[in-house]
Amino acid sequence: MHGETDMNEGGPSGRFAPSASPLVHPHVVTERSPATTSDLSFRASAAKALGDVQLRANFRRAMDGLMAKRAAQFPDPGDLQELRDLGTAVRARSLLRLPELLEQLEASCSRNGIQVHWAETCDQANALILGLLQAKGATRLVKGKSMVSEEMHLNAFLESHGIESLESDLGEYIIQLDHETPSHIIMPAIHKNKGQIARQFSQKIKDAKYTEDVDELTALARKVLRQKFLEADAGLSGVNFAVAETGTLCLVENEGNGRMSTHVPPLHIAVMGLEKVVARLEDVAPLYALLTRSATGQPVSTYFNLISGPRAEGEKDGPREVHLVILDNGRSRIYGDPQLQATLRCIRCGACMNHCPVYTRVGGHAYEAVYPGPIGKILTPQMEGVGLRHDLIHGSSLCGACSEVCPVEIPIPDILVRLRREATHADAGSKVAGKGTGRTAAEDLAWRAWAAVLKRPGLYRFSVWFATRFRRFIPGGLPLLKAWTMSRTKPLPAPRSLQERLRSEGLPRV
Amino acid sequence: MSDARPDSRSAILARLRAAGSGGPLPDLDTAVLERRRWTPAERVRRLRQGMEAIHAEFLEARPDDWPAVIRAFCEREGLRTLLFGPTTEAGRRLAEAMAGSATTLRPYDAPVETFKAELFQSVDAGFTTTLGGVAETGGLLLAPGPREPRLLSLVPPLHLALLRASTIHDTLWSAIRALGWGQAAPQNALMISGPSKTADIEQTLAYGVHGPKRLVVALVDDLPGSPK
Numbered sequence A: 001m002h003g004e005t006d007m008n009e010g011g012p013s014g015r016f017a018p019s020a021s022p023l024v025h026p027h028v029v030t031e032r033s034p035a036t037t038s039d040l041s042f043r044a045s046a047a048k049a050l051g052d053v054q055l056r057a058n059f060r061r062a063m064d065g066l067m068a069k070r071a072a073q074f075p076d077p078g079d080l081q082e083l084r085d086l087g088t089a090v091r092a093r094s095l096l097r098l099p100e101l102l103e104q105l106e107a108s109c110s111r112n113g114i115q116v117h118w119a120e121t122c123d124q125a126n127a128l129i130l131g132l133l134q135a136k137g138a139t140r141l142v143k144g145k146s147m148v149s150e151e152m153h154l155n156a157f158l159e160s161h162g163i164e165s166l167e168s169d170l171g172e173y174i175i176q177l178d179h180e181t182p183s184h185i186i187m188p189a190i191h192k193n194k195g196q197i198a199r200q201f202s203q204k205i206k207d208a209k210y211t212e213d214v215d216e217l218t219a220l221a222r223k224v225l226r227q228k229f230l231e232a233d234a235g236l237s238g239v240n241f242a243v244a245e246t247g248t249l250c251l252v253e254n255e256g257n258g259r260m261s262t263h264v265p266p267l268h269i270a271v272m273g274l275e276k277v278v279a280r281l282e283d284v285a286p287l288y289a290l291l292t293r294s295a296t297g298q299p300v301s302t303y304f305n306l307i308s309g310p311r312a313e314g315e316k317d318g319p320r321e322v323h324l325v326i327l328d329n330g331r332s333r334i335y336g337d338p339q340l341q342a343t344l345r346c347i348r349c350g351a352c353m354n355h356c357p358v359y360t361r362v363g364g365h366a367y368e369a370v371y372p373g374p375i376g377k378i379l380t381p382q383m384e385g386v387g388l389r390h391d392l393i394h395g396s397s398l399c400g401a402c403s404e405v406c407p408v409e410i411p412i413p414d415i416l417v418r419l420r421r422e423a424t425h426a427d428a429g430s431k432v433a434g435k436g437t438g439r440t441a442a443e444d445l446a447w448r449a450w451a452a453v454l455k456r457p458g459l460y461r462f463s464v465w466f467a468t469r470f471r472r473f474i475p476g477g478l479p480l481l482k483a484w485t486m487s488r489t490k491p492l493p494a495p496r497s498l499q500e501r502l503r504s505e506g507l508p509r510v
Numbered sequence B: 001m002s003d004a005r006p007d008s009r010s011a012i013l014a015r016l017r018a019a020g021s022g023g024p025l026p027d028l029d030t031a032v033l034e035r036r037r038w039t040p041a042e043r044v045r046r047l048r049q050g051m052e053a054i055h056a057e058f059l060e061a062r063p064d065d066w067p068a069v070i071r072a073f074c075e076r077e078g079l080r081t082l083l084f085g086p087t088t089e090a091g092r093r094l095a096e097a098m099a100g101s102a103t104t105l106r107p108y109d110a111p112v113e114t115f116k117a118e119l120f121q122s123v124d125a126g127f128t129t130t131l132g133g134v135a136e137t138g139g140l141l142l143a144p145g146p147r148e149p150r151l152l153s154l155v156p157p158l159h160l161a162l163l164r165a166s167t168i169h170d171t172l173w174s175a176i177r178a179l180g181w182g183q184a185a186p187q188n189a190l191m192i193s194g195p196s197k198t199a200d201i202e203q204t205l206a207y208g209v210h211g212p213k214r215l216v217v218a219l220v221d222d223l224p225g226s227p228k
């Protein structure tokens, strides 16, 4: 059921869906070689998504509900601001001490019996995990939800090595059945409605009859997956927060599949981005309070699971081995820039996408990235190259809804503006991936022409005269003007320039 | 350390160190957490309200009669097997009270490998104690271990938990501090606020997706001044 390799079917996610080759991400860019060209086009996929009425309805309904639920959880704006300030300070402190905290985390985990591994790239992390599984002869892996493993395209990698890698979060399970990628970081299957899921279950789950009843659909998945938990050789999970002082991995979830994946099989492998560490266990409490409320409007999740070690002496269950894989994949480069470092404060709550007018209209797949929405717009280009993902950094109205709701106050619009600049004109000493590679010849030419005109008074006056007199005759289809006129009316220059008008009022020439 | 690639480790740490320190650490103002305090009776009320909102069920009991309350519940529900940790004080009292009951008490006293299929397929319910609760949002605090294994509160379709009213903390934050988890975290610790649930299909809530379908809390009123 999960071993097929024909993952490139149609649909908005088709192109980005993992293939079965070991190097599964066609657009992964390593530290050393940011790609500069690509056929990725947010503009084109967004336009396509906008035409999908069903998709838009699915997202609109879901996002409206999520926004209302979040708002209900923060009735007091003063309290909310205090909590955000605290959460922001916790994350900022963690980042300021990141290298020490990571070392401390490693030492604490080792003391607790959790084995720590480091990976600079997704390829390294995949190979590490494969090695851990093969050492145990494991062929059946169950997974709790992990966005980092999505970033690594771990499932496709493991499947290509003959290891079943089964998503057990219901949403992830649903999209894995259809070989899709998540369209939201918290609710991966939010783009689907229950009719679509009912059809899919009746076709792909053995002996399942067609039903649109959500409880029955859930029960179907429960039945399949409980058997998988029972039989699994290994479990994999992400990490919401890792605590340096105590060597604790914190997992937030509602379904219990995270606990199943981490406590039932004899081997547990956790993967985390290196930014996830915090100093003390009590620091996690405000982040947790912000996370569940911001994400789904819940004051508390069903489970908040703190794992500080494998099965201890005398324990009757729990994994015999726990491993933690710490992944860099471009994060240490982002860390090197004082402004862009704020990107790493993110606790992956998804509130920015829930409140984003662009995301709500185009959905998650249009971004053709693991992380969609506002956080994806700043994270993906920094990981893959600002030139390559130029469309993403421009696909924003900079309305600021994201930073207004972000529980850790990431200034997403400011970072977007910075990345727009980096994409064409790198700042001095910039470490941004693909800096300066977003320039186009046409844009360069236009700026050069602009500069030339402004430097020559005669040419400038002639241009102004020309634009004002022939204002109605400037074709909207001109190369650069077209970007504007595609979805807006053509701007019409005034019939006379300001200087001309001032002169006619008798004011001296300036 | 078990690191197979010391080069990755040092390369990553070197890049992070090269970024240099970005200045002084911002202060942590925890006033917003410290303010959240309630009287013991209010804590009980809040915890119940929070947990009932997400489908947890409550049984009311006194310090002397909770084992009987649990027995009555098990029989009323027609539970055939109740898995429990036999070596805790509460486990011993429960075993005494369940003698001769139609519900069979099954001790979790051997490694899970010896009865994994049975655990998944034919245990009706699991009983655990708790270390306390969280009033602010509702939630039970557990630290599974040798006496009460991890899967006891996860695999059986019904989780029956014993909570003493006097052990309810104001917030998760104050509970972590009071229990000393920040100094010595238990091998596994967790907060549970309700039965397993999902909203992954069209945002519609469905209960009992992977873990317990029901969470039943035997709430023991041991607050001073309450009728004994």
Ligand code: SF4
Pocket (backbone or CB within 6 Å): A294, A345, A346, A347, A348, A349, A350, A351, A352, A353, A374, A375, A402, A405, A406, A407, A408, A409, A410
């Ligand atoms: S950027 Fe902020 S709002 Fe968006 S997912 Fe991250 S923490 Fe949440």
